Amino acid sequence: MESNDAKTVPARFNVGDRVRVRDLPNLFYTRTQMYVRGVSGTIAARTYEDLIPEDEAWNRDEAPREQYYIVRFRQKDLWEDYPFDNDTLQTEFPDRWLEPVSG
Amino acid sequence: MPSRDELRQYYEIGGELAPAVHQHQDWPYEVPHPRYVAYMAPPHDVGGQADAPVRYEEKEEELWELNTYVTCEVLGWKGVWNSEERRRRGNNDLGLSLYYGLPYYGRWIWSAARMLVDKNHVSLTELLDKIAEVRSRYGKQ
Numbered sequence: 198m199e200s201n202d203a204k205t206v207p208a209r210f211n212v213g214d215r216v217r218v219r220d221l222p223n224l225f226y227t228r229t230q231m232y233v234r235g236v237s238g239t240i241a242a243r244t245y246e247d248l249i250p251e252d253e254a255w256n257r258d259e260a261p262r263e264q265y266y267i268v269r270f271r272q273k274d275l276w277e278d279y280p281f282d283n284d285t286l287q288t289e290f291p292d293r294w295l296e297p298v299s300g
Numbered sequence: 301m302p303s304r305d306e307l308r309q310y311y312e313i314g315g316e317l318a319p320a321v322h323q324h325q326d327w328p329y330e331v332p333h334p335r336y337v338a339y340m341a342p343p344h345d346v347g348g349q350a351d352a353p354v355r356y357e358e359k360e361e362e363l364w365e366l367n368t369y370v371t372c373e374v375l376g377w378k379g380v381w382n383s384e385e386r387r388r389r390g391n392n393d394l395g396l397s398l399y400y401g402l403p404y405y406g407r408w409i410w411s412a413a414r415m416l417v418d419k420n421h422v423s424l425t426e427l428l429d430k431i432a433e434v435r436s437r438y439g440k441q
Contacts, residue, residue: 223340226389231341232348253385276348 205246206292208264214240215298216268218290226254229294237298238270241287249291263291317397342392343399365405372412380421387411 210216220234221227228250244265247253252260272284302310321335331339361369376383390411392399399407416422 230345230347250385254389
């Protein structure tokens with residue numbers, strides 16, 4: 198699947214940026230969990246550029262690559278009754294699943 | 301050929317795997333929104349689901365599981381599919397009941413067979429004949 202002439206969408210986020218996971222509908226396939234939709238977190242790392250799952254799953258191998266990020270959430274932001282304040286959860290998304298959080 | 305008793309059992313299991321909606325509905329012309337959202341979630345999105353505790357068990361892979369893994373990866377190296385998202389999408393396409401009902405690598409091999417038929421690398425009739433041949437070679441019904 199590696200292709201040198203594949204386009205890459207410019208990365209929009211850097212480590213430390215606040216981001217919110219977009220609340221897109223579920224239809225057929227995604228790797229983006231329901232429990233993170235609409236929740237804000239912090240970019241913990243920029244990992245690699247690759248096809249997004251929604252394209253790769255239908256062999257759209259020429260689709261543009263996107264930057265992937267590891268986003269860190271507070272467990273309490275994900276699960277209201279989570280008992281420990283300092284615990285976090287990290288999971289990974291391509292650029293298009295994230296939107297900037299201002300302020 | 302299955303006995304009539306076995307046949308009845310297969311249909312009964314199928315009925316038991318249908319969604320258990322504990323509300324009266326004539327026919328699901330109207331699906332309540334929360335149920336619709338739950339239906340549309342890909343089956344692999346299990347984080348946050350309630351479940352009973354499971355006993356942790358160290359276990360080696362069975363030979364058929366290793367063979368399945370290698371088959372799926374080789375199909376990827378050959379460029380027939382990608383063995384990550386395309387294979388995983390096939391796993392999810394089983395639907396909730398079968399996704400949760402089959403072993404992990406059972407979902408993989410189902411997806412590989414389905415993809416090979418979808419892409420016309422093998423016809424469904426060829427596949428059925430081959431499975432029947434292998435079954436008779438091993439003396440199974």
